[in-house]
Amino acid sequence: xxxxxxxxxxxxxxxxxxxxxxxxxxxxxxxxxxxxxxxxxxxxxxxxxxxxxxxxxxxxxxxxxxxxxxxxxxxxxxxxxxxxxxxxxxxxxxxxxxxxxxxxxxxxxxxxxxxxxxxxxxxxxxxxxxxxxxxxxxxxxxxxxxxxxxxxxxxxxxxxxxxxxxxxxxxxxxxxxxxxxxxxxxxxxxxxxxxxxxxxxxxxxxxxxxxxxxxxxxxxxxxxxxxxxxxxxxxxxxxxxxxxxxxxxxxxxxxxxxxxxxxx
Amino acid sequence: xxxxxxxxxxxxxxxxxxxxxxxxxxxxxxxxxxxxxxxxxxxxxxxxxxxxxxxxxxxxxxxxxxxxxxxxxxxxxxxxxxxxxxxxxxxxxxxxxxxxxxxxxxxxxxxxxxxxxxxxxxxxxxxxxxxxxxxxxxxxxxxxxxxxxxxxxxxxxxxxxxxxxxxxxxxxxxxxxxxxxxxxxxxxxxxxxxxxxxxxxxxxxxxxxxxxxxxxxxxxxxxxxxxxxxxxxxxxxxxxxxxxxxxxxxxxxxxxxxxxxxxxxxxxxxxxxxxxxxxxxxxxxxxxxxxxx
Numbered sequence: 001x002x003x004x005x006x007x008x009x010x011x012x013x014x015x016x017x018x019x020x021x022x023x024x025x026x027x028x029x030x031x032x033x034x035x036x037x038x039x040x041x042x043x044x045x046x047x048x049x050x051x052x053x054x055x056x057x058x059x060x061x062x063x064x065x066x067x068x069x070x071x072x073x074x075x076x077x078x079x080x081x082x083x084x085x086x087x088x089x090x091x092x093x094x095x096x097x098x099x100x101x102x103x104x105x106x107x108x109x110x111x112x113x114x115x116x117x118x119x120x121x122x123x124x125x126x127x128x129x130x131x132x133x134x135x136x137x138x139x140x141x142x143x144x145x146x147x148x149x150x151x152x153x154x155x156x157x158x159x160x161x162x163x164x165x166x167x168x169x170x171x172x173x174x175x176x177x178x179x180x181x182x183x184x185x186x187x188x189x190x191x192x193x194x195x196x197x198x199x200x201x202x203x204x205x206x207x208x209x210x211x212x213x214x215x216x217x218x219x220x221x222x223x224x225x226x227x228x229x230x231x232x233x234x235x236x237x238x239x240x241x242x243x244x245x246x247x248x249x250x251x252x253x254x255x256x257x258x259x260x261x262x263x264x
Numbered sequence: 265x266x267x268x269x270x271x272x273x274x275x276x277x278x279x280x281x282x283x284x285x286x287x288x289x290x291x292x293x294x295x296x297x298x299x300x301x302x303x304x305x306x307x308x309x310x311x312x313x314x315x316x317x318x319x320x321x322x323x324x325x326x327x328x329x330x331x332x333x334x335x336x337x338x339x340x341x342x343x344x345x346x347x348x349x350x351x352x353x354x355x356x357x358x359x360x361x362x363x364x365x366x367x368x369x370x371x372x373x374x375x376x377x378x379x380x381x382x383x384x385x386x387x388x389x390x391x392x393x394x395x396x397x398x399x400x401x402x403x404x405x406x407x408x409x410x411x412x413x414x415x416x417x418x419x420x421x422x423x424x425x426x427x428x429x430x431x432x433x434x435x436x437x438x439x440x441x442x443x444x445x446x447x448x449x450x451x452x453x454x455x456x457x458x459x460x461x462x463x464x465x466x467x468x469x470x471x472x473x474x475x476x477x478x479x480x481x482x483x484x485x486x487x488x489x490x491x492x493x494x495x496x497x498x499x500x501x502x503x504x505x506x507x508x509x510x511x512x513x514x515x516x517x518x519x520x521x522x523x524x525x526x527x528x529x530x531x532x533x534x535x536x537x538x539x540x541x542x543x544x545x546x547x548x549x550x551x552x553x554x555x556x557x
Contacts, residue, residue: 061447063443063446063447066443066446068372091449091450091451092449094446094447094448094449095448095449098447098448099447101440101443101444101447103440105438105440105441105443105444107441107444107445107459107463108441108463109462109463109465118445118448119448119449122445122448122449122450122451122454123449123451170444173448174447174448177448177449
């Protein structure tokens with residue numbers, strides 16, 4: 001019975017997290033979190049600094065464990081398959097779940113084109129032909145709304161771009177491998193308002209085709225871009241709800257206190 | 265009113281004082297900068313004055329002539345130095361870069377701490393000791409001096425230099441870049457090689473050049489290993505000539521024309537180091553950009 005109900009949830013959810021604990025040494029950064037991320041929707045994770053939202057995000061593509069002393073327990077189901085099961089290769093996981101970080105991270109030694117193609121070249125197996133690669137690069141840059149700005153200088157160094165362009169380049173790079181899920185870790189924290197707006201528009205466009213999970217400090221941003229919002233506090237998931245509901249009638253007093261600006 | 269006036273005067277006085285201090289400090293720094301480059305300028309000037317006149321085509325193409333005979337050159341020593349530096353580089357660069365990458369990636373590991381410490385000890389080892397060591401293990405058992413022994417002694421001297429420099433360069437590559445590569449599904453080793461090492465490469469090349477320049481001029485480790493050779497030889501199992509050895513040999517001789525040749529050899533040695541630097545810089549620059557794998 002219990003298994004059936006779990007399967008039913010997993011069908012609607014692209015990623016389901018079950019009783020997840022994440023630690024750095026003795027510090028328990030994520031405490032017994034269970035949450036579903038619905039397929040094709042944008043879910044925002046909000047909460048004050050140090051509440052564990054980034055750590056939770058990094059558990060979803062097994063990046064958390066790249067930090068020494070980091071430990072994870074619990075389950076993360078991608079399409080019903082536990083990413084932490086024995087025999088699952090974290091490298092494979094990361095190829096299916098894209099990630100963009102707080103600061104733009106273009107590879108400084110690579111051209112714009114090579115940056116976008118970097119994920120495609122991560123493995124020597126099933127590497128696309130040079131022509132196909134070029135097509136994917138164009139598609140990804142168009143998706144990221146960057147093609148018109150850079151198509152004449154694809155061979156230039158990626159570091160020549162502005163911060164906002166670099167961040168959209170990183171999104172294009174993450175999208176090039178066609179992940180089913182994309183994780184955005186405060187993607188606009190280091191950007192100016194105009195670049196922020198462009199990234200937010202991009203998130204809007206991705207809705208439907210990709211499952212987006214965005215960690216943000218900025219509640220207005222969560223309200224603007226997400227379908228669902230999750231609120232975390234001190235490592236615990238306080239509540240998850242459709243975004244309009246979350247910001248108008250939160251069920252937990254702590255959520256209400258946070259979104260009305262009483263702390264954080 | 266008076267108080268305000270006083271305050272203004274005080275500020276003015278302190279501004280004048282600060283300007284004067286700034287001027288003095290600026291001058292001192294300027295002086296220090298000049299003094300820092302002065303030895304090099306004097307050295308180059310002196311080398312050019314003493315050595316340039318002895319350098320001609322024969323210097324690069326001929327073997328030495330006996331004392332008193334005009335002409336002759338140091339072709340064998342130039343080639344010998346290139347061979348020795350080549351052997352040293354073939355040993356020192358891969359081992360040093362590999363070890364440096366290991367130290368940077370496994371920062372806290374107990375083995376890394378020991379390797380780092382031993383590498384520093386090795387770095388401080390007097391070069392003559394390295395020569396005796398190489399003689400004991402590479403020359404004595406074989407029974408004769410050889411270019412290989414000299415190259416290995418120089419290579420061993422290069423290892424700690426390259427190791428620590430590589431470690432420093434790899435460490436300054438932001439963790440964010442490493443994470444970005446891992447998040448794209450790069451395996452750990454591939455992240456280390458094609459992202460981290462690649463990003464640190466210009467710095468590592470510079471460090472490698474400094475190391476090559478350092479060992480190209482080493483004399484002490486070669487005294488008991490490569491030994492020197494008055495004749496043409498490119499065999500690695502035989503004694504081989506080298507510019508520093510030749511300089512040493514000629515400089516301590518009582519003959520004026522040999523002294524002049526020693527100056528010329530010194531000038532050529534410096535020129536050689538300069539050419540190696542320029543060449544390697546050119547190579548890394550033309551590689552820049554299109555490397556994705």
